[in-house]
Amino acid sequence: MSPAARTVEHVTCLGCGCACDDIAVVVKQDRIAETRNACALGTAWFGDGRIPQDARVNGRTTSLEQALGEAARTLEAAKRPLVYLAADLSCEAQREAVALSDRLSAMLDSLTGAAAAGVLAAQRRGRAGATLGEIRQRADVIVFWGVDPAERYPRFAARYAVEPRGLATPRGRASRTVIAVDVGAGRGPADADARVAIAVGDEVDALGVMRATVQGRVASDEARFRGSPELARRMSEGRYVTLVADGEPGTAPGDPDRAEALVTLAQALNGPTRCALVVLRGGGNRSGADAVVTWQTGFPFAVDFAPGFPTYRPHAGAAALLATGEIDAALVIGSPASIPEPLVRGLAGLPSVAIGPRASTATFQPAVAVDTGVAGIHEGGMAFRMDDVPLPLRPPLAGPPTAAGALRSLRERLGA
Ligand code: SF4
Known part of the structure; x- marks a missing residue:
C-alpha cells in the first residue's frame, strides 16, 4: 500500500x-x-467517491447561503407543498425532513410510496418477521418467491440466508433446503434444491391454496396449482422456514393482492412450524425513511401535515397529488436518480428545490439545487438494514455539505 x-x-x-x-x-x-x-x-x-459539489439557483452556480435563502422563499410561497424523501440519506437527514414538512404543512412522502402494497398488507394483517441474524442462525428451509437475490441483493445468500453456518444449521448450505418459486419471468435462484413454476395470473390463488393446505382446510387438485400444495406441505415440515420476496417495485410480478397473500401464508405457517417473511428492500436507507417517519409521526410514508397534525394518506401520496396537479412546489431530498420516472415527470413542471447527492444533475430541473454528500460515503449517522436493524455509518471521505446540515440550515431560515 x-x-x-x-x-x-x-x-x-x-x-x-x-x-x-x-x-x-x-x-x-x-x-x-x-x-x-x-x-x-x-x-x-x-464509485471513486467523487460527486458534484455545487449550489445552483435557476441553473447558475451560487453560494450555499443564497441557494438556501431562495429555497426558503420558494417553499414558503407554496400553498400545497410536497416534501419527498429519495435515497442515500442518513436517518438524521430524514428526521430534518420530517421537521421541515411539519413547518411547511406539507405532504411528506418517500420511495416507499411506490412499494406501498407490502406495508399496507403488514399494517392490516401483522407480519411474521425476523432479523437477518436470526435467519442466518436458524432457517433450514428457504423459499425464494419469484426472486433471485443474486441480481439486486448480491451478498444476501452469502451473509444471511443460504450459505452461512448457524446454531441450527452447522453445515451451512448443506443444512438448508433452498426452494425456488418461479412466478412468470421472476425466477428464483438457479442452484435451488427444488423449483415450482406458477403463472403470474395464478400467483395469488396459488398462495391461497398453499395457505389452506397448511391449515388443513383444502387439497386442490387443479392442474394450474400443481406443486403448490406439495410445496406448502414441505414448508410445514421445516423446522424454521423463511419466505423471501422482493419488496421493491418493478420486479414484483403482478397482482396487488400478492403482498397480503404472502403475509398471510407466512402467518399460517406459524401454526405447524416457525416461518418468517423477509421482504427485500433496495439501497440508500429506504428502510430508515420508514422507521424515522414512523417514530416521528406514527405512519411510515404519505403523511400529510396540511390538517395541522400528521394524517396518513397512503392512497393519496406524492404520486396521486402530482398526477392531479394539487402540488404547487416540491422539496426533493436525496439522490434524484432513485426517484420513480412518473414522479420525475410530475416534478418537471413545478417550482422545486432539490437537496441531496447529485441534486444539480436532477432531470426535473429544480429552481434550487444543493449538492450534498452521500450518506455512508461522505456523511455519517445511522441507517437501517432491510430488517430494520440500525447500523452506524462510517464515511470514508469528507465531502460537500451534509444533507442533514443543509436541511437544518433551511429549517432555521424558515423559523422552525
Ligand atoms: S450492501 Fe453493498 S456490498 Fe452488500 S450486497 Fe448490497 S450492494 Fe453488495
Missing part, C-alpha cells in the same frame, strides 16, 4: 438493503481506490 493510502474498516455499504457493514475502503489521494468485501453492485455504489 502506498504511504498516502489509508484504510477505513467496517464501512457500511448502502448499495442495497443488505447494508453490509464489513467493507474495508482504501482511500488514496482523497479517492476511493478499493472496496474490499463489497460486491460489484456495492463497488459501483461507492
Whole structure:
C-alpha cells in the first residue's frame, strides 16, 4: 500500500438493503481506490467517491447561503407543498425532513410510496418477521418467491440466508433446503434444491391454496396449482422456514393482492412450524425513511401535515397529488436518480428545490439545487438494514455539505 493510502474498516455499504457493514475502503489521494468485501453492485455504489459539489439557483452556480435563502422563499410561497424523501440519506437527514414538512404543512412522502402494497398488507394483517441474524442462525428451509437475490441483493445468500453456518444449521448450505418459486419471468435462484413454476395470473390463488393446505382446510387438485400444495406441505415440515420476496417495485410480478397473500401464508405457517417473511428492500436507507417517519409521526410514508397534525394518506401520496396537479412546489431530498420516472415527470413542471447527492444533475430541473454528500460515503449517522436493524455509518471521505446540515440550515431560515 502506498504511504498516502489509508484504510477505513467496517464501512457500511448502502448499495442495497443488505447494508453490509464489513467493507474495508482504501482511500488514496482523497479517492476511493478499493472496496474490499463489497460486491460489484456495492463497488459501483461507492464509485471513486467523487460527486458534484455545487449550489445552483435557476441553473447558475451560487453560494450555499443564497441557494438556501431562495429555497426558503420558494417553499414558503407554496400553498400545497410536497416534501419527498429519495435515497442515500442518513436517518438524521430524514428526521430534518420530517421537521421541515411539519413547518411547511406539507405532504411528506418517500420511495416507499411506490412499494406501498407490502406495508399496507403488514399494517392490516401483522407480519411474521425476523432479523437477518436470526435467519442466518436458524432457517433450514428457504423459499425464494419469484426472486433471485443474486441480481439486486448480491451478498444476501452469502451473509444471511443460504450459505452461512448457524446454531441450527452447522453445515451451512448443506443444512438448508433452498426452494425456488418461479412466478412468470421472476425466477428464483438457479442452484435451488427444488423449483415450482406458477403463472403470474395464478400467483395469488396459488398462495391461497398453499395457505389452506397448511391449515388443513383444502387439497386442490387443479392442474394450474400443481406443486403448490406439495410445496406448502414441505414448508410445514421445516423446522424454521423463511419466505423471501422482493419488496421493491418493478420486479414484483403482478397482482396487488400478492403482498397480503404472502403475509398471510407466512402467518399460517406459524401454526405447524416457525416461518418468517423477509421482504427485500433496495439501497440508500429506504428502510430508515420508514422507521424515522414512523417514530416521528406514527405512519411510515404519505403523511400529510396540511390538517395541522400528521394524517396518513397512503392512497393519496406524492404520486396521486402530482398526477392531479394539487402540488404547487416540491422539496426533493436525496439522490434524484432513485426517484420513480412518473414522479420525475410530475416534478418537471413545478417550482422545486432539490437537496441531496447529485441534486444539480436532477432531470426535473429544480429552481434550487444543493449538492450534498452521500450518506455512508461522505456523511455519517445511522441507517437501517432491510430488517430494520440500525447500523452506524462510517464515511470514508469528507465531502460537500451534509444533507442533514443543509436541511437544518433551511429549517432555521424558515423559523422552525
Ligand atoms: S450486497 Fe448490497 S450492501 Fe452488500 S456490498 Fe453488495 S450492494 Fe453493498
